[in-house]
Amino acid sequence: MNKQEQVMMNFRDLFNKLVWINKSKMESSLKGYKPSEVHCIEFIEKNVDSNVTKLAESLYMTKGAISKLTKKLIEKGLIEDYQKANNKKEVFFRLTEQGRTIYDIHEKLHTEFQERDESVFNHVTEEQYDKMLNFIEVYSKHLDTEINKQGLDLTK
Known part of the structure; x- marks a missing residue:
């Protein structure tokens, strides 16, 4: 499993744990x-x-x-x-x-x-927060672009 797959799997796992607990x-x-x-x-x-x-x-x-x-x-x-x-x-x-x-x-x-x-x-430093927030922002913008490319309108 490559790092991208690990990140995605760990995001899903983390989210599911939060929901569960x-x-x-x-x-x-x-x-x-x-x-x-x-x-x-x-x-x-x-x-x-x-x-x-x-x-x-x-x-x-x-x-x-x-x-x-x-x-x-x-x-x-x-x-x-x-x-x-x-x-x-x-x-x-x-x-x-x-x-x-x-x-x-x-x-x-x-x-x-x-x-x-x-x-x-x-225990999270400002620098770590900044890196995490930057990643989330970049990935979110990418997904917005993909949503637009596919012509998905969530508000219909």
């Missing part, structure tokens, strides 16, 4: 909510004037899937839609108090997981 705590703390719902709530809270297009791009889902998801979140009382006085065409979303509660639970879990893993990250 966090899964039971996430599921029990956010019982009744799917990961896509929680991630949608998180995006809406962190991004002013979230709309279907922005959500679709961020969550790598189709606009149709986001429309269904936001409709379900509205029905559950977690988000509400609104329009701006100067733009009656576009619909935006914001959290309700109940949605903010779900967001807060999710953020506390992320903080807990971050604290659990702090012993590893305390």
